[in-house]
Amino acid sequence: MGDQTHNLSFILDPKGPTLTYEDRPIPHLRSPYDVLVNVRYTGICGSDVHYWTHGGIGTYIVREPMVLGHESAGVVVSVGDKVKSLKIGDRVCMEPGVPCRRCVRCKEGKYNLCVDMAFAATPPIDGTLAKYYTLPEDFCYKLPEGISLEEGALMEPLSVGVHIVRQAGIKPGDSLVVFGAGPVGLLCCAVAKAYGASKVISVDMNEERLDFAKKYAATQTVVAQKESGEDAAKRIIEAGELGLGADAIIDATGAEPCIQTALHALRTGGTYVQGGMGKSEINFPIMALCTKEITAKGSFRYGSGDYTTAVGLVATGRLSVKELITGKVKFREAEAAFQDVKAAKGIKTLIEGPADSSVVVGNGENAASS
Template structure:
């Protein structure tokens, strides 16, 4: 299908100021492809930029197209593209690194200081009709994998990276703090990696109910009136044979949740910090240090998309139940409000750009 003459895009101009703007259709560079966008999921970071205008040091200072969880169809290839052709449906890994620095050469390109990452200021995202991207960061989909599933490879890749960083393997006992989309895909990834006992916590009973349906072995409802020690004990009691988790994946970013992660994990275990919360938090660091609980950071992912795609295409991981709401590109404002409020039990809100 030939591109139309306009490129409707969801552009963030400032706090709570998102506008639908007709932009020019970009031309792909030699190593790029032009994509007709299909499905784009709304991430918590998209909502945060809309409502707060920043995440940590990333500040929206100029108009920026939102969206980075995406799948689309190739409509034009750059002159030197060899891995894709017109008509291919692809999942889009949103971060394109410099390929030259020590982090890129060492395989940890998620730490590249010169990475282009969709919808992270100042880089435009792909919540639009047409978008260009580096061809080698686009992954061709098997015929049976949908563009919605392609969009969900982005959060699933976060879960894969977190699970790898945590060292989850066959027989791991895993605590996941936070039953939002990232917590749920981390649960799916951990199960696929061999975890045999998974407990998930959240402040929302509805989200915990969803987590149980998606495969959690046990859940713990977090109350503001519960002490850290009481919650840690509740986690232990909920797990098989009342054994502490040896791995915790913290996905909320909340200070209280990070404390719980450190206290609940058994001595010699691992805590990975996935959730993005306050820049500084008060945590029981001496407790963790004297019990040799390892703390590991997680930032995006590297070399995870191929495995995430294999997980989905093989049927080992089913991400489709995460999608609770669907909107068109013209309904983006309503879609973001649904994602922001969690109305109707929203987990993952998907926008169809076609």
Template sequence: MGREHNSSKCNLTLVLYEKQHLELEQRPVPCKPRPNEVTLATHTVGICGSDVKYWQQGKIGNFVVTKPMILGHETSAVVIDVGENVKHLKPGDKVAAEVGVPCSTCDLCRKGKYNLCEQMQFAATPPYDGTLTRYFNHPADFCFKLPEGVSLEEGALLEPLAVAVHACKRAQIKLGDTVLVSGAGAVGLLCMMTARAFGANLIVVTDVNEQRLKFAKELGADRTVVVQRNEFPQQLAARLKSEHFGGRGVDVILECSGAETSMVLAINVARTGGTIVCVGCQPDLVTIPLQIALMQEIDIKGLFRYRNCYPIALSMVESGRINLRPLITHRFKLEDATKAFELCSRGEGVKILIKCMDESQLQNDLGFNGIH
């Protein structure tokens, strides 16, 4: 995440050495930023399920931790230095960092699908370092200035919100649509809230956890349904149609659980011509009733991160259409990051934040006066 040199300044960093082996250590502070970069002082980083999975398993799919890697990618920060070509940011600006940097020259990038760039450098995805470090350099074009009224904590959550925005864009949710959200974890809740902001009329959320569903209701779900672990997906689909969707199928299903049974449910509950977006990470191989989807022209769409979604996400937060604050359930200092990961691995809380830097540390370490 940027060139480095030796420095006596404190750059505390959380490093994953191998599966289940986390260490806090000092890393060199980055050099002066390149012409189109900024140097950031990391303020807040949210823990994502992928961070926990790398910690617990050492890999996600084909991405394998083979050398020490800094974790974290849901990031807000304060600009402390700017490259000579950077005009839209200045020291003291609060920003949300979009931490996937594409090549910008391949066919996919030129077509605007930069999230699919095969040369993408995405934070905390092997072999690239993440942002649970106090200082790093980053391209200025991927830093979004936070307006007054949007906090640095909310700025860190723009990253998972961007996933939800991309999901709803892929689903082409429109005014009056009915939506089923499978899974009431953090991303599922964000998808629910974003679907509402996109104009969805009736939103039903399913999960096996009653407490999560209670929270989903508090955040605006029209209805919630507890999934019984011994209930076949086909039976649940029939129950959902009968009890919640007027005997008809659902316009859009946002599958956020990553469970194979939820994909079977999605196909059985979708209306003819409906849309399923696979937000959650599915197993490598799944068994689904594909013929039903084919004969009913149900669109099944994949989702990989996001593209061009930060401005929309930021606008929804600034305007009040999305309130991220209730999702924040725990806060830890960087020095206590391991405790934060342990809490997250137990399935406790919704969004767990790690604070890497506060304003007093900025002033003490850098002689920096004020955050704009």
């Protein structure tokens, strides 16, 4: 397995807080159904940066040094005795949350709502920004030859987009407005378009990101302005020629003004999905919710089938994620990726390695050491 002496990991130490590196033990397979993955690429999520800058998210507080990262892909380097679907050398994307599999929510197929979920880089669970990481085989998805490991790292945010769009019930011919042109908002646009939405309108304050959205997946864009929710809704409806309002609206920002605007911009009987997290409590137009008989849903991570769908969308060419990768850094330069995300630079920055140079990946190429 190459270097057996260490498992180089990128750590958030809450004392400071500081970002640092640490040699940790190579994790053991905890079950005969587990696999050990040499992590090759990891994207940085806003939640990782939030833990770094704020020390916690809601009730999840970083109290002890924690490995960051959860958007990863890598190469299988060891498998348990009962693993059947994967072998050493397979390239996989990694679903970073493992549920208990025993509770009512798990049994009814909504394992993303498991209260005992062990999710990477959510305190106190360590994340995937390490040389090696273990997961059950059914939470590792083999990448087809046409999908690179870099693209594989984006299957995590794409799965979030798939889940949100499924919550919205998008079908061919629907009109959709997406607030927020960050990675998740952009991927929601792309998934909705792949699902047959006729109008996909991206709304954001950042015109540079809106330009990207228009080239990537949005059929139209609208620049957000400081105005009342009702006025903003009228402007979006007019700009998008939405008639009585959009069939569905997704908020990928968590910003109160966007949520207020969204409920005004929906048609009667429309569907609203909250995909972005913001303040724990907000004001919203309850009369619009009631009188329009709006269906309002939350969306949390991803559930059964979402990762498989994400991989399939990319493998069949119905959706592309390459365009979102706007930067890559070596593992020892990981803090630079965090600084980029904090400064809202680019769309998605990937951290490379550290690779196990002895491993031969599925396409027959030796991995370069990072």
